[in-house]
Amino acid sequence: MERIYGSELGAYIGQKVKVAGWVHNLRKLGKVNFLTLRDVSGIVQVFLTKSEAAQLDNVLPESVIEVQGVVAAEAQAPGGYEIHQPEIKALSRVSEGLPFSINQPELKAHLDTFLDYAPFGLRYPQKKALFRLSAGVMQGFRNYLDQQGFTEIATPKLVESATESGANVFAVNYFGRPAYLAQSPQFYKQIMVGVFEKVYEVAPVFRAEPHATSRHLNEYISLDVEVGFINNHLDVMALLSHVIRGIFTHLRANYTPELEALEVEMPLIPDVFPHIYFPDAQEFIYQHHQEDCRGEPDLAPQHERWLGEWAKQEYQSDFLFVTGYPIEKRPFYTHPDPENPRYSNSFDLLFRGTELVTGGQRLHLYEDYQRALKKQGISDLQTFDGYLQAFRYGMPPHGGFAIGLERFLMQLTGASNLRETVLFPRDINRLSP
Amino acid sequence: MERIYGSELGAYIGQKVKVAGWVHNLRKLGKVNFLTLRDVSGIVQVFLTKSEAAQLDNVLPESVIEVQGVVAAEAQAPGGYEIHQPEIKALSRVSEGLPFSINQPELKAHLDTFLDYAPFGLRYPQKKALFRLSAGVMQGFRNYLDQQGFTEIATPKLVESATESGANVFAVNYFGRPAYLAQSPQFYKQIMVGVFEKVYEVAPVFRAEPHATSRHLNEYISLDVEVGFINNHLDVMALLSHVIRGIFTHLRANYTPELEALEVEMPLIPDVFPHIYFPDAQEFIYQHHQEDCRGEPDLAPQHERWLGEWAKQEYQSDFLFVTGYPIEKRPFYTHPDPENPRYSNSFDLLFRGTELVTGGQRLHLYEDYQRALKKQGISDLQTFDGYLQAFRYGMPPHGGFAIGLERFLMQLTGASNLRETVLFPRDINRLSP
Incomplete structure (x- = not known):
């Protein structure tokens, strides 16, 4: 299956697609869970049930993953669409914590720290x-x-x-x-x-x-x-x-x-x-x-x-x-x-x-x-x-x-x-x- | 008067215009004389009578000049037009001979000589x-x-x-x-x-x-x-x-x-x-x-x-x-x-x-x-x-x-x-x- 960008989801409602990018954020709430993926076009939201979320057990933020799933309209999601029933494949796993957060509205890193970690921080x-x-x-x-x-x-x-x-x-x-x-x-x-x-x-x-x-x-x-x-x-x-x-x-x-x-x-x-x-x-x-x-x-x-x-x-x-x-x-x-x-x-x-x-x-x-x-x-x-x-x-x-x-x-x-x-x-x- | 480019002459037949550029070539034949001027758009031909040609007496090739004159159609000229009745003003006079010719079809300079004189030679x-x-x-x-x-x-x-x-x-x-x-x-x-x-x-x-x-x-x-x-x-x-x-x-x-x-x-x-x-x-x-x-x-x-x-x-x-x-x-x-x-x-x-x-x-x-x-x-x-x-x-x-x-x-x-x-x-x- 060909990869599409997050910005293209609207053209595929109800269809199965493949997106790929960096794990930007994970909100595990138990029954409902949200993963956001960052790709060249912006942020894609993925909805996961409790059992689907198990796929993310060893996946830390900034890992690179592919997600295949079905597109659904969702007013709350970035761009107005999200992905359901995801099947997740890791392309590159991160095995350590991040030096600072790049998934919050504000970047809280001293300039020198930011510059030391620019290869990562520029992803903000x-x-x-x-x-x-x-x-x-x-x-x-x-x-x-x-x-x-x-x-x-x-x-x-x-x-x-x-x-x-x-x-x-x-x-x-x-x-x-x-x-x-x-x-x-x-x-x-x-x-x-x-x-x-x-x-x-x-x-x-x-x-x-x-x-x-x-x-x-x-x-x-x-x-x-x-x-x-x-x-x-x-x-x-x-x-x-x-x-x-x-x-x-x-x-x-x-x-x-x-x-x-x-x-x-x-x-x-x-x-x-x-x-x-x-x-x-x-x-x-x-x-x-x-x-x-x-x-x-x-x-x-x-x-x-x-x-x-x-x-x-x-x-x-x-x-x-x-x-x-x-x-x-x-x-x-x-x-x-x-x-x-x-x-x-x-x-x-x-x-x-x-x-x-x-x-x-x-x-x-x-x-x-x-x-x-x-x-x-x-x-x-x-x-x-x-x-x-x-x-x-x-x-x-x-x-x-x-x-x-x-x-x-x-x-x-x-x-x-x-x-x-x-x-x-x-x-x-x-x-x- | 605003300068125009040589490539624009066709729009000004019979009118007085100003062109400017480098003295590319001079052919003094006595009664009829031809000056070619090189500007960003290419080559412009200027026709000079014997008395008009006197204006070029101390003007060596590569001098930068302005020419005001009247545009005429001339099938033999580069682009099909030339300038008549020129009044010439030197903006920058060259006072020495050139290291090699850049107004001939072929460039006859050894590569090392060319590179030594690149600021000039690149004008070819x-x-x-x-x-x-x-x-x-x-x-x-x-x-x-x-x-x-x-x-x-x-x-x-x-x-x-x-x-x-x-x-x-x-x-x-x-x-x-x-x-x-x-x-x-x-x-x-x-x-x-x-x-x-x-x-x-x-x-x-x-x-x-x-x-x-x-x-x-x-x-x-x-x-x-x-x-x-x-x-x-x-x-x-x-x-x-x-x-x-x-x-x-x-x-x-x-x-x-x-x-x-x-x-x-x-x-x-x-x-x-x-x-x-x-x-x-x-x-x-x-x-x-x-x-x-x-x-x-x-x-x-x-x-x-x-x-x-x-x-x-x-x-x-x-x-x-x-x-x-x-x-x-x-x-x-x-x-x-x-x-x-x-x-x-x-x-x-x-x-x-x-x-x-x-x-x-x-x-x-x-x-x-x-x-x-x-x-x-x-x-x-x-x-x-x-x-x-x-x-x-x-x-x-x-x-x-x-x-x-x-x-x-x-x-x-x-x-x-x-x-x-x-x-x-x-x-x-x-x-x-």
């Missing part, structure tokens, strides 16, 4: 919903960009030299020579604008930041975009807002059960995302919150929260662009503001008052790169040879951005720790499972 | 077609599996211990402790079958194999699938054949220009892929090619070629499964053939007589893993703790496979070196660009 239905949603975000991102004629690229993660700075890179022994893990596909995605004009990549990036905070991961998924023939960073911002809207359109259309299971409060997304110029943002903070940060090179988290509140009140938007960060705080490839070169054609996108995306226009002329690298004290351009080659052979004005997948999920779902939004997190203390 | 139209096709393969793979209810996963590339064997892994300095780059997502995709039943991943894998052959890369993209609740490896083979068919359906529907540009000979894909049992394959080779490999633990490349020829003649198929490889040559997690435990429930898929995919049914019982690891001489199971956890807490019968993206492209397009099928290859001698 709300965790499954979260990582389905994570897949949905990647899908929505790719789908939108595919429709817009972007080309997906796969760039190397083993690189000869550190991308943006020598700090914070993991060293690899590459056949006896030093190599590094890519901190970002920045150089390669720019190079590929010279080939395809419009490119994106979804891939892991590696940051050797020795911090143990709730907002740091040492390996995460970066959703990277780079596009040529722009006028300036405003074109990149427009693209980013369309990408964000495309992701949410995709989630609404395909991931409603997951959004509901996670009680996600969907963000306010206006037709045009509001933006504020960096010095104006500092002036605003001074005027409205009596904190004088004017002239400082960056915004503090509290400043971003204030700006987020303002955008929500003033523009009914959970998103706010801050544009024109001081050039000194941005990477060397950042394009200056032609009107005021102390500032840059760059932006951050705040989501609910926290930075979610960084992006901007890049330099595109070879001479500008020579100058910018010299200013960083880099005179030996040999290490940047492959990168600079793209500019020597003609590059259009271009720009791009990178969205951190985990941070996006964290801010969307209200998770309190970034580790909760990645299957098997890597941090300064954790390399396993 | 047929290379663009190849890497568009590469993106199309990833898309087709994901689309098919998404439709079948699979969940995309992102698993860590920094791992605490070597996956399958201690050899051939890259060591990383992880905050002073040793870590390794994942050789495959094998353990994690199996773990995730315990969560989602059906999973896939598209991600880089890292192999520290110290070989410099035309068929080795040290970093490549692996298309990984794992699925639960199978009967045996035959279910995995059926899934794989559907995935292959799904990829080609997607390529035919969306990548015809690329397939034509690359003169790809599309493979013969029968409704059901033929398969042959490993010992029968050896007997076949003995009978038909008088080479006695019976009893050997593996097939040699020539054996695979003979089998591929046979499948093509006998079954009109470019694909052939070889099943039941000796268990001794397969990784420890391979499920034995219950009828004959010297052989395994594993398979290779040959594509045009060369191995393309390896897969099979895996062990799913915790006791079987303990036994299998012991047989490998591994008694300290601590390093496999996270992996084994999944089996201690109940796993269904399952299996899967991995397709190497680059190898797939190589065999599809007839490339002679695997390095040609990756944007920026990594091998024992090459870490850049």
Whole structure:
């Protein structure tokens, strides 16, 4: 007999079927007994008489079983159907107690315990919903960009030299020579604008930041975009807002059960995302919150929260662009503001008052790169040879951005720790499972 | 004026438009002159009179320019249209000669030279077609599996211990402790079958194999699938054949220009892929090619070629499964053939007589893993703790496979070196660009 999924029971009332999955819960009440089975489609309820329940005598939760039985409508059961007269066959028996419960509405495990037992704990239905949603975000991102004629690229993660700075890179022994893990596909995605004009990549990036905070991961998924023939960073911002809207359109259309299971409060997304110029943002903070940060090179988290509140009140938007960060705080490839070169054609996108995306226009002329690298004290351009080659052979004005997948999920779902939004997190203390 | 793409000219006959791109070719004949421009959509021809051609005096090939002019129908031009009365503006000037030509039908650069100049060389139209096709393969793979209810996963590339064997892994300095780059997502995709039943991943894998052959890369993209609740490896083979068919359906529907540009000979894909049992394959080779490999633990490349020829003649198929490889040559997690435990429930898929995919049914019982690891001489199971956890807490019968993206492209397009099928290859001698 072919296995069917729990979600398909309604089509088989009165018929004998086979379902299979993990023993999620067992309620033995004596005369009436209920077994719930967890499969890819959700939860299936099985009704057992006292004698039928004897089949479960040595079957502990999380054992994998097959159940053949007759489908009956039952308003009280998940989905409205249950299975009667079950014949049970164990495919894989669990012989020990579980580290914590995953069949209760709430997960009562400390984060570290959860992560130690992630191969088991990820089976908890709300965790499954979260990582389905994570897949949905990647899908929505790719789908939108595919429709817009972007080309997906796969760039190397083993690189000869550190991308943006020598700090914070993991060293690899590459056949006896030093190599590094890519901190970002920045150089390669720019190079590929010279080939395809419009490119994106979804891939892991590696940051050797020795911090143990709730907002740091040492390996995460970066959703990277780079596009040529722009006028300036405003074109990149427009693209980013369309990408964000495309992701949410995709989630609404395909991931409603997951959004509901996670009680996600969907963000306010206006037709045009509001933006504020960096010095104006500092002036605003001074005027409205009596904190004088004017002239400082960056915004503090509290400043971003204030700006987020303002955008929500003033523009009914959970998103706010801050544009024109001081050039000194941005990477060397950042394009200056032609009107005021102390500032840059760059932006951050705040989501609910926290930075979610960084992006901007890049330099595109070879001479500008020579100058910018010299200013960083880099005179030996040999290490940047492959990168600079793209500019020597003609590059259009271009720009791009990178969205951190985990941070996006964290801010969307209200998770309190970034580790909760990645299957098997890597941090300064954790390399396993 | 808004830029349009070269492919859109037909909608603007007699109107003034703006196009932009790279100077692909210049033919200065005196009275009549032709400039071809390369943009994301292809090649645009610009017609220049002698006086108009003066605008190009200091513009070398690969410079990035904008051209405003009037669209005219011209049967001789690429796409059937060209631009007249051009006004040209340089966005980025090239000031040196090119390392080799990318505007001729044939690319005349030695592979090593090409790879040194990949940021430039990848602009060659047929290379663009190849890497568009590469993106199309990833898309087709994901689309098919998404439709079948699979969940995309992102698993860590920094791992605490070597996956399958201690050899051939890259060591990383992880905050002073040793870590390794994942050789495959094998353990994690199996773990995730315990969560989602059906999973896939598209991600880089890292192999520290110290070989410099035309068929080795040290970093490549692996298309990984794992699925639960199978009967045996035959279910995995059926899934794989559907995935292959799904990829080609997607390529035919969306990548015809690329397939034509690359003169790809599309493979013969029968409704059901033929398969042959490993010992029968050896007997076949003995009978038909008088080479006695019976009893050997593996097939040699020539054996695979003979089998591929046979499948093509006998079954009109470019694909052939070889099943039941000796268990001794397969990784420890391979499920034995219950009828004959010297052989395994594993398979290779040959594509045009060369191995393309390896897969099979895996062990799913915790006791079987303990036994299998012991047989490998591994008694300290601590390093496999996270992996084994999944089996201690109940796993269904399952299996899967991995397709190497680059190898797939190589065999599809007839490339002679695997390095040609990756944007920026990594091998024992090459870490850049």
